[in-house]
Amino acid sequence: xxxxxxxxxxxxxxxxxxxxxxxxxxxxxxxxxxxxxxxxxxxxxxxxxxxxxxxxxxxxxxxxxxxxxxxxxxxxxxxxxxxxxxxxxxxxxxxxxxxxxxxxxxxxxxxxxxxxxxxxxxxxxxxxxxxxxxxxxxxxxxxxxxxxxxxxxxxxxxxxxxxxxxxxxxxxxxxxxxxxxxxxxxxxxxxxxxxxxxxxxxxxxxxxxxxxxxxxxxxxxxxxxxxxxxxxxxxxxxxxxxxxxxxxxxxxxxxxxxxxxxxxxxxxxxxxxxxxxxxxxxxxxxxxxxxxxxxxxxxxxxxxxxxxxxxxxxxxxxxxxxxx
Numbered sequence: 001x002x003x004x005x006x007x008x009x010x011x012x013x014x015x016x017x018x019x020x021x022x023x024x025x026x027x028x029x030x031x032x033x034x035x036x037x038x039x040x041x042x043x044x045x046x047x048x049x050x051x052x053x054x055x056x057x058x059x060x061x062x063x064x065x066x067x068x069x070x071x072x073x074x075x076x077x078x079x080x081x082x083x084x085x086x087x088x089x090x091x092x093x094x095x096x097x098x099x100x101x102x103x104x105x106x107x108x109x110x111x112x113x114x115x116x117x118x119x120x121x122x123x124x125x126x127x128x129x130x131x132x133x134x135x136x137x138x139x140x141x142x143x144x145x146x147x148x149x150x151x152x153x154x155x156x157x158x159x160x161x162x163x164x165x166x167x168x169x170x171x172x173x174x175x176x177x178x179x180x181x182x183x184x185x186x187x188x189x190x191x192x193x194x195x196x197x198x199x200x201x202x203x204x205x206x207x208x209x210x211x212x213x214x215x216x217x218x219x220x221x222x223x224x225x226x227x228x229x230x231x232x233x234x235x236x237x238x239x240x241x242x243x244x245x246x247x248x249x250x251x252x253x254x255x256x257x258x259x260x261x262x263x264x265x266x267x268x269x270x271x272x273x274x275x276x277x278x279x280x281x282x283x284x285x286x287x288x289x290x291x292x293x294x295x296x297x298x299x300x301x302x303x304x305x306x307x308x309x310x311x312x313x314x315x316x317x318x319x320x321x322x323x324x
Contacts, residue, residue: 032095032265032267032268032271033066033068033095033096033268033271034068035068035096036068036069036070036071036096037066037068037069037070037096037097037098038070038071038072038073038096038097038098039053039056039057039070039071039072039073039098039099040053040072040073040074040075040083040097040098040099040100041053041054041072041073041074041075041099041100042075042076042077042079042080042081042082042083042084042099042100042101043074043076043079043080043164043191043192044074044076044190044191044192044194044195045074045192045194046192046193046194046195046197046214047076047164047191047192047193047194047195047210047214048102048130048192048193048210048211048213048214048254048256049080049100049101049102049192049256050074050192050194051193051213051214051292052100052127052128052213052256052294053072053099053100054072055285055288055289055292055294056100056127056258056276056279057070057072058284058288059279059282059284059285059288060275060279062284063278063279063282063283063284063285065275065278065279065282066275076191076192077191078108078113078114078165079104079107079108079113079164079165079166079167079191080099080100080101080102080104080105080108080166081104081105081108081113081114081116081165083099084099084101084105084108084114084116084120084121085114085115085116087099087121087259087260087261087262088116088120088121088261088262091261092261092262092263093261093262093263093264093265094260094261094264095260095264095265095267095268097260097261098124098258098259098260098272099258099259099260100256100257100258100259101118101256101257101258101259102166102254102255102256102257103166103254103255103311103315104164104165104166104254105117105118106118106311106312106315107165107166107169107315108165108166110312110315110316110319111165111169111319113165117312118259118308118312120262121259121260121261121262122259122260122261122262122263122264122269123257123259123304123305123308124257124258124259124260124264124269124272124273124276124300125257125258125272125273125276125277125298125299125300125304126255126256126257126297126298126299126300126304126307127256127257127258127276127280127294127296127297127298128255128256128257128289128294128295128296128297128298129253129254129255129256129294129295129297130211130212130213130253130254130256130292130293130294130295131211131212131229131230131231131235131252131253131254132167132170132209132210132211132212132229132230132252132253132254133209133210133211133212133215133219133226133228133229133230133238133240134148134171134174134207134208134209134226134227134228134229135200135207135208135209135210135215135218135219135224135225135226135227136200136206136207136208136224136225136227137200137201137224137225138222138223138224138225140206140207140225142206142207142227143227144227144228144241144246145174145227145228145243145246145248146178146246146247146248147227148206148207148227149174149175149178149180149248151206152175152178152180152184152185152186153178153179153180153184156184156185156186157186158206159185159186159206159207160186160188160204160205160206160207161185161186161187161188161205161206161207161208161209162187162188162190162195162196162199162200162204162205162207162208162209163187163188163189163190163196163208163209163210164189164190164191164192164210165189167209167210168185168187169315169319170209170230170250170252171185171187171209172185172319173250173252173318174230174243174248174250176321177243177248177249177250178248188204188205190205190208192210192214193208193210193211193213193214193215194214196208196210196214197215197218197224200224207227211254212229212235212238212292212293213292213293213294216237216238216292216293219238219239219240220237220238220239226238226239226240227240228240228241228242228243228245228246228248229241229242229243230242230243230250230251230252230253231251231253232244232251235293237293238293255297255307255311257299257304258272258276260272273300273301276298276300277298277300280296280298
């Protein structure tokens with residue numbers, strides 16, 4: 001059985017095209033932004049959401065692309081679904097709220113964990129793509145993904161899998177590809193990589209799955225061991241085989257981007273699309289992206305909306321194929 005979901009890496013239109021599509025907010029009379037903009041990660045510190053939003057703030061500030069303060073907060077809950085509901089229900093029409101999202105927004109909605117999705121908010125831009133990776137402690141008895149799958153098949157209760165809610169879907173695809181029912185997987189839910197790392201070190205979980213950026217520094221330092229990455233090919237700078245190399249035909253990447261409240265004023269949307277387009281070309285962002293194994297795949301406007309619709313349809317089909 002082959003289960004394949006690729007969230008394709010598509011490059012953004014040029015900044016010149018972006019300038020043609022949107023008026024330059026810096027030259028307008030609105031003077032946006034004139035007050036602090038709250039930047040929110042809907043998950044705990046150390047999560048992919050947290051790493052992404054803090055990387056954005058660091059790059060914007062170091063490159064002096066935004067002059068107002070950008071206070072950053074963590075609002076964990078249901079892999080971003082809780083803050084998504086807050087954004088929809090409490091901040092409609094506001095211009096001072098920006099949050100990070102990802103494939104989790106779609107997974108939460110498709111699995112009934114959230115009644116809201118990308119069409120309920122203002123999607124500003126896709127920033128990057130990263131792959132999922134399965135990790136263990138260096139002294140783990142599991143040497144590869146097939147060891148883990150065999151453990152789940154023979155004694156699932158003793159294979160505790162650390163995952164955020166949205167990380168269950170990619171791991172379910174692995175279990176299904178190994179010929180086992182995903183319902184047998186024993187998940188221990190954590191709100192991101194920071195909590196998963198603590199649980200691994202404490203022996204509370206056997207394995208963890210998340211975005212590469214959440215674990216890459218510890219894998220490189222030898223404090224964690226990567227069993228497999230859900231990529232087409234091995235990733236440069238990461239000592240990890242692919243799932244496909246191990247006979248598990250699963251490739252799955254995660255996009256991340258920024259969104260604002262429903263009915264966010266167009267002057268605010270245009271501003272963020274402009275400065276984010278400049279940010280992803282900056283030395284600071286490129287350094288942060290390399291450090292976290294992000295692949296920059298900037299996208300806005302109609303192209304972004306088309307990508308979102310296709311990705312949600314592909315994900316829905318993949319989950320159905322896996323019996324979800």
